Amino acid sequence: xxxxxxxxxxxxxxxxxxxxxxxxxxxxxxxxxxxxxxxxxxxxxxxxxxxxxxxxxxxxxxxxxxxxxxxxxxxxxxxxxxxxxxxxxxxxxxxxxxxxxxxxxxxxxxxxxxxxxxxxxxxxxxxxxxxxxxxxxxxxxxxxxxxxxxxxxxxxxxxxxxxxxxxxxxxxxxxxxxxxxxxxxxxxxxxxxxxxxxxxxxxxxxxxxxxxxxxxxxxxxxxxxxxxxxxxxxxxxxxxxxxxxxxxxxxxxxxxxxxxxxxxxxxxxxxxxxxxxxxxxxxxxxxxxxxxxxxxxxxxxxxxxxxxxxxxxxxxxxxxxxxxxxxxxxxxxxxxxxxxxxxxxxxxxxxxxxxxxxxxxxxxxxxxxxx
Numbered sequence: 001x002x003x004x005x006x007x008x009x010x011x012x013x014x015x016x017x018x019x020x021x022x023x024x025x026x027x028x029x030x031x032x033x034x035x036x037x038x039x040x041x042x043x044x045x046x047x048x049x050x051x052x053x054x055x056x057x058x059x060x061x062x063x064x065x066x067x068x069x070x071x072x073x074x075x076x077x078x079x080x081x082x083x084x085x086x087x088x089x090x091x092x093x094x095x096x097x098x099x100x101x102x103x104x105x106x107x108x109x110x111x112x113x114x115x116x117x118x119x120x121x122x123x124x125x126x127x128x129x130x131x132x133x134x135x136x137x138x139x140x141x142x143x144x145x146x147x148x149x150x151x152x153x154x155x156x157x158x159x160x161x162x163x164x165x166x167x168x169x170x171x172x173x174x175x176x177x178x179x180x181x182x183x184x185x186x187x188x189x190x191x192x193x194x195x196x197x198x199x200x201x202x203x204x205x206x207x208x209x210x211x212x213x214x215x216x217x218x219x220x221x222x223x224x225x226x227x228x229x230x231x232x233x234x235x236x237x238x239x240x241x242x243x244x245x246x247x248x249x250x251x252x253x254x255x256x257x258x259x260x261x262x263x264x265x266x267x268x269x270x271x272x273x274x275x276x277x278x279x280x281x282x283x284x285x286x287x288x289x290x291x292x293x294x295x296x297x298x299x300x301x302x303x304x305x306x307x308x309x310x311x312x313x314x315x316x317x318x319x320x321x322x323x324x325x326x327x328x329x330x331x332x333x334x335x336x337x338x339x340x341x342x343x344x345x346x347x348x349x350x351x352x353x354x355x356x357x358x359x360x361x362x363x364x365x366x367x368x369x370x371x
Contacts, residue, residue: 012209
């Protein structure tokens with residue numbers, strides 16, 4: 001029935017059994033201090049057993065606490081976490097999925113008093129400190145070290161987080177990068193740091209797939225838009241990324257009324273992936289409330305993307321792939337766009353995310369694993 005969705009695809013030399021992937025989704029499931037918890041392992045066991053071909057672990061910091069969004073952000077910056085990361089990779093692979101992990105530096109959105117960024121640009125009433133040239137080099141090397149740690153832990157791939165308005169995308173955005181040195185000004189300078197990070201990572205990990213989470217449009221008048229993102233995507237392909245995972249929006253635009261309304265529409269980011277994909281051969285992942293098999297299949301059939309990313313969709317109902325494949329879509333538990341983002345509200349309160357659509361028994365079981 002869904003011949004495109006359930007067809008295989010090779011990404012970075014690794015065979016995916018179908019075109020369904022779980023993109024990174026922060027849920028606050030790590031333990032205090034960013035260590036791998038029982039709840040995190042159970043969550044990723046469920047995601048990997050869903051039938052999705054590839055699971056990407058979310059937002060592991062390369063530099064704690066300076067690069068961590070919160071004290072429950074997973075850490076990939078120290079060998080102290082290597083055993084936990086190894087258990088996590090094994091859990092995903094044991095349950096049938098390709099294991100990928102996203103590494104990140106939160107930049108101006110770090111959960112500390114003195115965050116860093118390319119430039120001193122106000123961020124919700126707080127102004128980050130502008131990075132020096134030597135600090136930029138140190139962070140680049142931390143990305144490379146974290147990527148190698150992910151490889152040593154047994155992950156099949158690593159993804160650089162260039163989305164959501166975090167550090168890599170902050171350098172590219174004309175809104176947040178006001179530098180006048182070699183890292184600021186024209187686009188070729190603003191993409192310099194992300195490309196240096198990519199090159200350093202590839203040099204460190206050798207023959208190992210490296211993907212990139214791309215912020216295609218900030219959805220802000222003075223922010224990054226598709227024209228420049230498409231140029232950057234072309235450079236990423238030529239530099240040898242394994243795939244490009246396309247997204248839109250940042251913490252500054254997610255709360256805008258028009259973006260809140262937009263995000264309630266099925267497949268609301270597919271148009272961004274379609275534009276990025278034009279002229280490229282590297283696999284493109286799209287996401288954004290792709291809730292039905294029909295929309296997923298049509299997106300692939302019309303060559304708007306190569307892989308369908310299911311984040312909250314898969315989290316709410318891990319049986320989504322099987323139900324779609326077996327023609328049981330009427331049984332899918334869907335994310336409710338009108339629930340007022342209960343999961344996000346919990347995260348903003350420093351609590352783990354749980355879905356109001358879940359049964360009482362499931363929620364209770366997961367809460368018992370929370371520490």
